[in-house]
Amino acid sequence: MHIAIVGAGLAGLTCARHLAERGHRVVIYERNAEAGGRMGTRQTELGGFDHGAQYFTASSDTFRKEVAAWRKAGWVAPWAGRLVSLDQGRASAAGRSGAQQRMVAVPGMGALGQHLAQGLSIRFEQTVRRLERFGGQWLLAVQAETVAIDASAGPFDAVILALPADLAQPLLQPVSPLAGEVGQEHLAPCWALILGFQDELGLPYDGAWVQGSRLKWIARDASKPERRPGEHWIAHASPEWSTEHLADDPERVKEKLLKAFHQATGSQVRPVYADVHRWRYAQATSTLPGECLWDAQARLGVCGDWFAAGLDGSGRVENAFLSGLALARAAA
Numbered sequence: 336m337h338i339a340i341v342g343a344g345l346a347g348l349t350c351a352r353h354l355a356e357r358g359h360r361v362v363i364y365e366r367n368a369e370a371g372g373r374m375g376t377r378q379t380e381l382g383g384f385d386h387g388a389q390y391f392t393a394s395s396d397t398f399r400k401e402v403a404a405w406r407k408a409g410w411v412a413p414w415a416g417r418l419v420s421l422d423q424g425r426a427s428a429a430g431r432s433g434a435q436q437r438m439v440a441v442p443g444m445g446a447l448g449q450h451l452a453q454g455l456s457i458r459f460e461q462t463v464r465r466l467e468r469f470g471g472q473w474l475l476a477v478q479a480e481t482v483a484i485d486a487s488a489g490p491f492d493a494v495i496l497a498l499p500a501d502l503a504q505p506l507l508q509p510v511s512p513l514a515g516e517v518g519q520e521h522l523a524p525c526w527a528l529i530l531g532f533q534d535e536l537g538l539p540y541d542g543a544w545v546q547g548s549r550l551k552w553i554a555r556d557a558s559k560p561e562r563r564p565g566e567h568w569i570a571h572a573s574p575e576w577s578t579e580h581l582a583d584d585p586e587r588v589k590e591k592l593l594k595a596f597h598q599a600t601g602s603q604v605r606p607v608y609a610d611v612h613r614w615r616y617a618q619a620t621s622t623l624p625g626e627c628l629w630d631a632q633a634r635l636g637v638c639g640d641w642f643a644a645g646l647d648g649s650g651r652v653e654n655a656f657l658s659g660l661a662l663a664r665a666a667a
């Protein structure tokens with residue numbers, strides 16, 4: 336089959352690799368200039384920062400096996416960060432299970448997408464705007480960065496949307512009843528604060544779940560393996576605060592989140608570098624049961640981290656992997 340996949344995040348890349356291994360002709364359309372999606376690394380003058388996914392765990396045998404292969408290839412490594420719970424500057428034991436090893440891609444989270452993309456046919460900076468039925472096949476209306484009008488791509492025997500639910504739904508709406516199921520799911524936003532300090536903060540931890548704050552998580556990026564040394568921190572605002580301040584001016588968001596960082600850590604050291612990134616769709620607010628959706632007659636499918644995929648909860652790298660794999664198996 337000639338298959339189009341929309342989205343080169345973990346779900347789309349996993350799906351594409353398995354379909355290509357089974358001899359299908361796969362083309363991925365990705366609106367960004369690189370693969371990886373929310374598992375990304377922001378490049379700055381100080382080096383890379385993991386501004387999206389922080390680390391991942393593996394609870395299923397299938398994903399554990401895959402992660403072992405990535406580790407053998409030198410693509411990922413364990414992160415032995417000291418993690419705590421933080422309340423108004425006071426750190427206490429995190430109270431979260433330490434049973435699962437926390438893994439990160441090296442030298443930055445974005446590197447995994449680049450490895451997984453090797454050998455795949457990916458059209459970067461091409462946004463799919465519409466799906467159209469063409470006889471028994473599919474055409475895609477694709478917008479390229481440099482071209483004013485949409486181009487038509489295809490025909491394809493099958494189309495797979497590996498996107499956040501909120502982005503898959505409008506593409507499905509005019510062409511498929513799957514839109515109804517996808518329309519129930521939403522992903523909450525997340526404002527991320529990126530900080531570089533000249534001086535050491537001297538904090539006795541590498542990451543913290545923050546209580547009673549507009550922040551929910553902070554991490555010392557350079558405590559992860561193979562990162563550039565330096566006092567580099569990432570802070571993520573809570574879904575509630577991010578939703579409320581979604582349309583705010585980034586400069587104001589930066590100020591507010593920096594204040595919250597100072598309050599949470601008790602450190603007043605000023606950063607030499609500060610920036611923010613707005614993730615419009617960060618993590619699922621609810622979980623769609625099942626692994627993926629596949630309409631065998633129309634040959635149209637949807638996968639992503641908002642499917643439970645046999646796990647307890649959603650919105651994680653493991654969900655994206657298992658969902659992409661399940662859809663490849665269903666489609667093949």
Ligand SMILES: Cc1cc2nc3c(=O)[nH]c(=O)nc-3n(C[C@H](O)[C@H](O)[C@H](O)COP(=O)(O)OP(=O)(O)OC[C@H]3O[C@@H](n4cnc5c(N)ncnc54)[C@H](O)[C@@H]3O)c2cc1C
Nearest residue numbers: 342344345346366372373387388389463639640651652655
């Ligand atoms: C701030 C933040 C923190 C997180 N922390 C963790 C964590 O600690 N642990 C964990 O396991 N997970 C975490 N996650 C979640 C994790 O990043 C995701 O579960 C996973 O990366 C999702 O992969 P995906 O392939 O389903 O979606 P995505 O990575 O979103 O991939 C979708 C891709 O589709 C592209 N796209 C969208 N629309 C179009 C279009 N119309 N045409 C073409 N391309 C399109 C996008 O550019 C993107 O590359 C975090 C996410 C965020 C944002």
